[in-house]
Amino acid sequence: xxxxxxxxxxxxxxxxxxxxxxxxxxxxxxxxxxxxxxxxxxxxxxxxxxxxxxxxxxxxxxxxxxxxxxxxxxxxxxxxxxxxxxxxxxxxxxxxxxxxxxxxxxxxxxxxxxxxxxxxxxxxxxxxxxxxxxxxxxxxxxxxxxxxxxxxxxxxxxxxxxxxxxxxxxxxxxxxxxxxxxxxxxxxxxxxxxxxxxxxxxxxxxxxxxxxxxxxxxxxxxxxxxxxxxxxxxxxxxx
Amino acid sequence: xxxxxxxxxxxxxxxxxxxxxxxxxxxxxxxxxxxxxxxxxxxxxxxxxxxxxxxxxxxxxxxxxxxxxxxxxxxxxxxxxxxxxxxxxxxxxxxxxxxxxxxxxxxxxxxxxxxxxxxxxxxxxxxxxxxxxxxxxxxxxxxxxxxxxxxxxxxxxxxxxxxxxxxxxxxxxxxxxxxxxxxxxxxxxxxxxxxxxxxxxxxxxxxxxxxxxxxxxxxxxxxxxxxxxxxxxxxxxxxxxxxxxxxxxxxxxxxxxxxxxxxxxxxxxxxx
Numbered sequence: 237x238x239x240x241x242x243x244x245x246x247x248x249x250x251x252x253x254x255x256x257x258x259x260x261x262x263x264x265x266x267x268x269x270x271x272x273x274x275x276x277x278x279x280x281x282x283x284x285x286x287x288x289x290x291x292x293x294x295x296x297x298x299x300x301x302x303x304x305x306x307x308x309x310x311x312x313x314x315x316x317x318x319x320x321x322x323x324x325x326x327x328x329x330x331x332x333x334x335x336x337x338x339x340x341x342x343x344x345x346x347x348x349x350x351x352x353x354x355x356x357x358x359x360x361x362x363x364x365x366x367x368x369x370x371x372x373x374x375x376x377x378x379x380x381x382x383x384x385x386x387x388x389x390x391x392x393x394x395x396x397x398x399x400x401x402x403x404x405x406x407x408x409x410x411x412x413x414x415x416x417x418x419x420x421x422x423x424x425x426x427x428x429x430x431x432x433x434x435x436x437x438x439x440x441x442x443x444x445x446x447x448x449x450x451x452x453x454x455x456x457x458x459x460x461x462x463x464x465x466x467x468x469x470x471x472x473x474x475x
Numbered sequence: 476x477x478x479x480x481x482x483x484x485x486x487x488x489x490x491x492x493x494x495x496x497x498x499x500x501x502x503x504x505x506x507x508x509x510x511x512x513x514x515x516x517x518x519x520x521x522x523x524x525x526x527x528x529x530x531x532x533x534x535x536x537x538x539x540x541x542x543x544x545x546x547x548x549x550x551x552x553x554x555x556x557x558x559x560x561x562x563x564x565x566x567x568x569x570x571x572x573x574x575x576x577x578x579x580x581x582x583x584x585x586x587x588x589x590x591x592x593x594x595x596x597x598x599x600x601x602x603x604x605x606x607x608x609x610x611x612x613x614x615x616x617x618x619x620x621x622x623x624x625x626x627x628x629x630x631x632x633x634x635x636x637x638x639x640x641x642x643x644x645x646x647x648x649x650x651x652x653x654x655x656x657x658x659x660x661x662x663x664x665x666x667x668x669x670x671x672x673x674x675x676x677x678x679x680x681x682x683x684x685x686x687x688x689x690x691x692x693x694x695x696x697x698x699x700x701x702x703x704x705x706x707x708x709x710x711x712x713x714x715x716x717x718x719x720x721x722x723x724x725x726x727x728x729x730x731x732x733x734x735x736x737x738x739x740x741x742x743x744x745x746x747x
Contacts, residue, residue: 285627304627310620313723314642324628327638350723370628 237263238284238300238374238406243293244431245279253279255431257293263373266400266407268417270463271427272471277410278307279432281376284408303372303405305380309359311351317362318347324370332369341365341395357388364392368399375400377409381416390448393420401444414467418459419451426463428470435473436466507692515692516699523681523693527700530663530677533591534708537598538659542652544599545606549648552607553614553640570604574662578669590670594677598662602655609651613644646724649716656708664701678704 238261245254253276261267271277282288283295285304303324311320319326322334338344341361351359360380367375377396381389397420400407411417417424424438440459442450450456489509495501496508503511516523548566552559574597582593617640625635667679678701685694721727 287623287627302627304624306620306624308620310618310624312621312639312642314645315723323624323638327625327628327630327634352723352725352728 237261237296237298239296240280240283240290241293241296243280243283243290243295245276245283245288246291252431254283254290255433257427257433259425259434261374261406261408263406264404265423266397266409266421267423267425268409268411268421269425269427270411270414270417270467271432272429272467273412275427275429276432277412277427278378281378281408281410284374285376297374300374300406301370301372303367303370303375305360305363305367305375305377307379307382309351309356309363311359311362311366313351316348316350317343317354320351320362321366321369323366328370332371334369337365337369340399357384357392360384360388360392361395364396364399368403368405371403372405374406374408377407379411382411382413389416394448396420397444397446414460414463415451418456418463419446424459424463426466426470429474435470438462438466504689504691507695511692512695512699515690516696519693519696523678523697523700526676526678526681526697527704529591530660530667530679530701531704533594533598533663533677534656534660534704537595537602537662538652538656538708540595541599541602541655541659542606545603545651545655546610546648549607549610549614549644550636552611559611566604566607569600574601574665575669578666581666582670587670590667593670594663594666597666598659601662601665602659605654605658606648606651609654610644610648613647614640616647617643646716646720646726649712649719653709653712653716656712657705660701660705660708 240257240259243254243257244252245257246252257276257280259269259280269277269280279288281304283290284297285302311317312323315323318334318338321338322332325332325334335344335347338347341364343358343361343365346354346358346362351362354362363380367377381392384392393416396407407421409417409420418438418440421440424440425434426436426438427433428435438459442455492506493508493510496506507515548562552563577600578593578597581596582590585592585596621639621643622635625639630638663677664679667677668683671683678697681697682694682701685691685697717727
């Protein structure tokens with residue numbers, strides 16, 4: 237279990253990104269964190285990943301192996317796809333079934349290719365595979381699919397969910413897409429504008445695997461409506 | 476095939492030169508025809524070649540030292556702002572002072588008997604700065620996202636250096652070294668001009684000597700060797716750059732024909 241209690245994070249220059257932010261994740265849960273841009277969503281991920289320290293408050297992480305998928309693919313241009321994906325293992329002096337992982341994200345034929353030979357969607361697949369290579373207990377995703385076209389995005393979302401069901405890591409998915417958050421997660425946590433804190437959460441009681449048809453269901457639309465309502469209430473209150 | 480256009484231009488140029496010089500009966504001491512220069516080159520080849528070797532030794536030695544020193548210092552500067560602030564102004568000062576101006580001083584210090592050492596020092600000084608500044612820029616240009624990634628996965632400073640910073644800086648480093656190669660040659664020649672007779676027997680001295688004797692074909696022959704050396708150096712460095720970067724760096728992308736890609740038949744298949 238991961239818990240953040242009453243976190244505050246301010247940056248030099250006086251910007252307070254988070255104030256009184258609390259969030260708890262159960263092991264194996266898929267949670268989306270949604271909020272208006274600039275509300276500190278990405279800061280939450282940085283804090284959990286240990287890339288930044290909270291100004292106030294504490295974060296409890298019981299010895300988690302963390303995987304991180306950044307907004308950009310963030311691949312090393314000088315290394316092949318295989319070397320890129322293997323990086324977390326190589327840095328730790330371990331080895332693992334990289335080729336099997338590449339096959340799972342549909343990159344088996346591209347193991348020896350360099351990032352500049354790949355399309356945007358394929359780069360993201362490689363990035364996702366890399367995050368999973370270290371067999372994380374916790375996967376943090378920072379709007380990884382925002383820059384992709386919708387067809388590629390649906391495809392990648394499906395793959396991510398399949399991988400999650402198989403490995404059952406805890407997933408925290410930061411996004412500003414309501415439809416994405418509802419389609420993917422068990423729980424959508426809504427944040428207020430800056431300084432960000434949690435203003436509500438919506439449970440999505442839909443079994444997995446979720447088929448693409450779920451997007452056409454009335455209950456899907458009504459969950460999306462709930463998330464939207466919650467977001468708008470938070471923004472009106474802030475304004 | 477790639478060199479064909481340049482070769483055609485070269486041949487046309489030489490032919491025009493030869494023809495015009497003969498047609499207009501230009502005096503030999505002003506501009507000898509290429510045929511005479513070639514003959515002079517063949518005739519004096521042993522002594523010119525010795526001079527070429529001497530100049531090349533100085534150039535390559537200075538280039539190697541400048542590259543090593545520049546890279547080492549760039550690494551130091553990149554990892555310590557205080558050290559950079561303390562020493563960078565002096566590196567710049569050294570760079571902006573023309574080599575011709577400090578040449579007499581350096582020659583005096585090492586003594587005319589060791590003119591080669593003076594040439595070596597001066598060539599190194601000129602070649603050093605581009606490597607330093609380009610490499611430093613390279614180390615400063617490491618992608619922030621990748622840096623975070625390495626931190627996230629607990630990379631040691633040594634791993635960050637070897638696997639992230641060095642490869643990131645490599646294209647910059649090579650660009651700096653390419654400039655440095657040319658500058659080392661220029662430095663070696665300029666310094667030799669200043670050093671004058673003495674014990675130096677590089678190509679620069681052959682040029683001065685031939686000029687004094689109004690032996691223009693020999694002067695041009697020495698010049699031709701000199702530019703051949705410069706071109707050769709540049710070509711070797713470009714080849715090294717190409718070998719190291721061709722797989723991944725944008726500067727090496729071949730626009731035509733399209734670079735071979737693995738067949739995309741399977742990768743983008745629809746799933747889930």
